[in-house]
Amino acid sequence: MERGFTILDQCVAVENVCAWPNLTQLPDQTILAAIYNRPCHLVAEGDVECWASTDGGKTWTLRGTPAPHEPGTARANIAVGLAHNGDLVVLASGWGYAPGFRDRRLSPWVCRSPDGGRTWSMNKSRSAVVFPEGADYEDRGQRMIKPFGDIVPLPEQKLAASFYHDWGMVWILFSSDDGHTWGDAALLTDDHRGETAVLRLRADRWLAASRIEGGPPDRTTPHRGMELFVSENEGRTWTPRGPLTEPSHHPGHLLRLSDGRILLTYGMRDIYGIGMRVSHDEGRTWDSAQVLVHLQESDLGYPATVQLDDETLVTAYYTSADHYHMGVVRWKLDDA
Numbered sequence: 001m002e003r004g005f006t007i008l009d010q011c012v013a014v015e016n017v018c019a020w021p022n023l024t025q026l027p028d029q030t031i032l033a034a035i036y037n038r039p040c041h042l043v044a045e046g047d048v049e050c051w052a053s054t055d056g057g058k059t060w061t062l063r064g065t066p067a068p069h070e071p072g073t074a075r076a077n078i079a080v081g082l083a084h085n086g087d088l089v090v091l092a093s094g095w096g097y098a099p100g101f102r103d104r105r106l107s108p109w110v111c112r113s114p115d116g117g118r119t120w121s122m123n124k125s126r127s128a129v130v131f132p133e134g135a136d137y138e139d140r141g142q143r144m145i146k147p148f149g150d151i152v153p154l155p156e157q158k159l160a161a162s163f164y165h166d167w168g169m170v171w172i173l174f175s176s177d178d179g180h181t182w183g184d185a186a187l188l189t190d191d192h193r194g195e196t197a198v199l200r201l202r203a204d205r206w207l208a209a210s211r212i213e214g215g216p217p218d219r220t221t222p223h224r225g226m227e228l229f230v231s232e233n234e235g236r237t238w239t240p241r242g243p244l245t246e247p248s249h250h251p252g253h254l255l256r257l258s259d260g261r262i263l264l265t266y267g268m269r270d271i272y273g274i275g276m277r278v279s280h281d282e283g284r285t286w287d288s289a290q291v292l293v294h295l296q297e298s299d300l301g302y303p304a305t306v307q308l309d310d311e312t313l314v315t316a317y318y319t320s321a322d323h324y325h326m327g328v329v330r331w332k333l334d335d336a
Contacts, residue, residue: 004278004290008312008330013060014051018042019318019326022080022150023304024088030054031306032117033316034066034090036076039324041299042102046074048092050117057314057328064118066111067092073106079161081151081179088113089179090120091129091147091161105144110180123180130183132171145171148195149253150304151179152206152235160235162208164194170210172198172235188229188238198235199254199262206231207283209244209252209264225249226266228283245289249275253304257333258311265292265315267301274303274317278333293329296321 019035026032031053038046048067051060067075067090075094083089090111096104110123131145145163152160159175161182170188175181188196188208196210208231212224225245229238244252245266252266262279264286274293277286292315299320306314316328 004287005276005292005331005333007292008332009058010293010327010329011058012325013053013057013316013328014326016324017049017318017326018320018324019316020076020078020302021304021316021318021326022078023306023314023316024080024082024150025306025308026082026116027086029056029308030116031057031314032063032088033060033304033326034078034080035326036074038074041320042074042076042095044074045069045072045097046076048075048078048090048111050088050090050113051326052117053314056308056312057316057330060326060328063116064113064120066090066113066117066120067094067109067122069094072096072098075106075109077108077146077148079147079149079151079163081153081159081161083112083159083179084153084157085178086114087179088117089151089159091151091182093144093146105146107144108147108182110182112179128181129173130181132173132185132187145169146194148251149197150199152198152200154200154234160198160200162188162196162198164192164196166193168192170194170196170208174235186236186238189240192227195251196229197252197254199256200235201256201282203234204232205282206235207254207262208238209254209266211250211252226252230283241283244277244286245275246270249289251302255305255307257307261333263305263313263333265303265305267303267317269298269301272296272298272300274301274315274329292331293317293327295319
């Protein structure tokens with residue numbers, strides 16, 4: 001028992017994968033994890049796979065392959081969620097390896113499964129994701145954008161997802177046809193490196209936890225954590241609300257719990273662990289940071305969390321401790 005939460009159990013869920021997991025919960029409580037399937041930090045060709053747990057995160061089996069890579073490439077950068085018709089949607093980009101190492105960004109594919117991740121169709125057309133101005137396709141000038149995090153459901157068959165490129169800009173791209181095509185971009189920020197978790201509470205309150213790190217070769221930017229952004233107009237414009245985490249604590253995942261609280265989980269690369277914070281007032285203030293899982297290597301993090309009907313929280317993450325794998329911790333928060 002630790003202050004504020006109780007660990008139920010932990011496991012090595014998927015062996016020999018770097019993972020960077022994204023979790024999606026189906027109506028029947030099945031949990032799906034979309035992951036990068038190689039045991040390395042993107043130094044080898046690899047696919048996006050879909051793994052499933054039907055027992056609340058205790059055991060996992062391979063269910064399908066949303067984005068099998070083409071020769072000389074790796075598919076790894078993803079945003080995932082359910083369409084209004086129940087299809088699982090995976091937006092998957094990645095990297096090319098020829099003629100040089102990770103020498104180009106790949107344009108995203110739109111991958112869909114109508115049967116809970118077992119079978120997949122892929123729209124590889126560049127018209128499937130229309131990029132905002134300044135974000136070129138397969139550009140060697142570091143401008144290719146990549147999807148990240150949860151796909152956000154909106155009214156009227158609309159969806160939204162965050163995209164970023166390496167040196168600063170983050171956009172929200174919208175779909176008006178239930179995830180088949182994407183475009184209509186809204187700029188979230190032009191002053192952050194990358195991965196941004198987005199949560200819609202209602203039309204007039206969205207939250208975004210945006211990673212701050214790095215910068216272009218001609219700019220020195222300190223190694224920082226995450227900053228909170230808020231939108232009050234359905235994700236169209238965004239206002240920064242200050243830091244969320246300490247330096248080296250990134251990237252994050254946001255989840256609204258059944259009791260209305262907001263949970264932020266994230267990697268802690270300085271003290272080697274998975275951290276968490278809770279907000280009781282829709283992100284206006286946050287409880288102190290706590291270490292949910294202690295690990296042993298700095299190559300770790302990218303957690304994602306879902307909540308089961310009995311309020312058990314299932315958090316997946318990756319770590320290179322001992323060997324690369326996707327770990328899962330099942331836990332409960334104390335009562336609010």
